[in-house]
Amino acid sequence: MLNAKVIRANPQKVAQELQKRNIDGVLDEFLQLDEKRRSLLGRVEEMKNFRNTSSQQIGKMKKEGNDAQELMEKVREMGQDIKKIDAEIKDIEKEIENILLNLPNIPHESVPVGEDEEGNIEVRRWGNPRKFDFEPKAHWDIGSDLDILDFERAAKLSGARFTVYKGPGALLERALINFFLDVHTQEHGYKEILPPFMVTADCMVGTGQLPKFANDMFKVEGQDMFLVPTAEVPLTNLYREEILKAEDLPIYLTAYTPCFRAEAGSHGRDTRGIIRQHQFNKVELVKIVEPQKSYDELEKLTADAEKVLQLLELPYRVMLLCTGDMGFSAAKTYDLEVWMPSYGSYKEISSCSNCEDFQARRANIRYRLSSGRKLDYVHTLNGSGVAVGRTVAAILENYQQEDGSIIVPEVLRPYMRGLTEIKRSKFTS
């Protein structure tokens, strides 16, 4: 959420920034409502002031045995008017909030302006795509042939965009989860959290999924709850409505959760394989930090996510997203894209963002500055560390052999009972 005072103080500047994100016009409505609110507020506060002083006076008069009937009558009448104006103000505030909650974050100055992913900038590459001396297969064919991914039966259970993992496939997924968590907790200093997989609407507002993106999520029927679309939601909202101590910052959190996404509006995209699913696993990284450090922290967080790809020896590149391709809450985002031989291109596997105080305002997460005792909003960051399903896809494709088997990346072997290779077998488990 943007700071209303900032919008009021320099509306043209804010409008200019929002234009980079293809948002136009809404600010005029905001300014109008804001003006109206303040004028009504001034009026009603004056009336309340009169009521307060009068009430005290009445108390005094009664104590002294004087008749306060006339004044009481007057204040009672005024009370009716106050009630009316208060209601009017409340309506206006609701409208204002509605506008503010639907405005995206303002991009950081280092973010390139652009319409869509064409405007993204490649920052760096790591690793070299392998040269195959045979025609590499797509991961869905590899998975089906090895009988470790079962798309048909998944459809029977749950419909499209679900996958059943079997035998070594299930083991691989589980190994990756443990591997990622171990790296981030043991080497990068994150605290492991196992949060609920369902959260309230308030949490969704806090991190920016609501009110605008209700269609992207699964709502629990008859309840004010949603299935988490990412662990970013429960992790960031852990500290909702709290005042943190400066000495407690920075907070580094990591969590494994399944992620549930409706994928409305992505019909026809990535229909095959496990790239785009209604349910997928992810290990997430979240940081809660002091404002002046958040951009250093973003670089570190991105490096932490990159590390697991390096350890898996999967080639990737880092993209700086342009204004048109960034998520709603982000001020700056790096995407990690892993090399996918069957696509002949890089595919997003992680997204690392600095949301600055955008989520902190919505979720009301503040901290007390060590110098002085003023409060300020924290900055929040999040990043995939990384998407597990897409990592499986990348491993299958990058580590495939001509005979259809898969070499298990070395770092994963301890997590897979020493398994070095995945072959087709009735009996593998």
Next chain:
RNA sequence: GGAGAGAUGGCCGAGUUGGUCGAAGGCGCUCGACUCGAAAUCGAGUAGACGGCUGAAAACCGUCUCGUGAGUUCGAAUCUCACUCUCUCCGCCA
């Protein structure tokens, strides 16, 4: 699911015959004194949001906030109702 207790400032915790209560006291924190320095001790200060004033801020003034929402009243932390959450006991259950 049944019965009971509770929700107050960064934390703990007083405050229910309604009227200087935004709130005693303690802890913590900040500043100062003492000290070579620290601890201990002593003194002072210390809720937030919104709005006015201001270029901005501070100071100052006002409004609101004692779980949330509504109500009674000239006036509510204190009374009424609904809801949410926490705790204890009973039942059921992985």
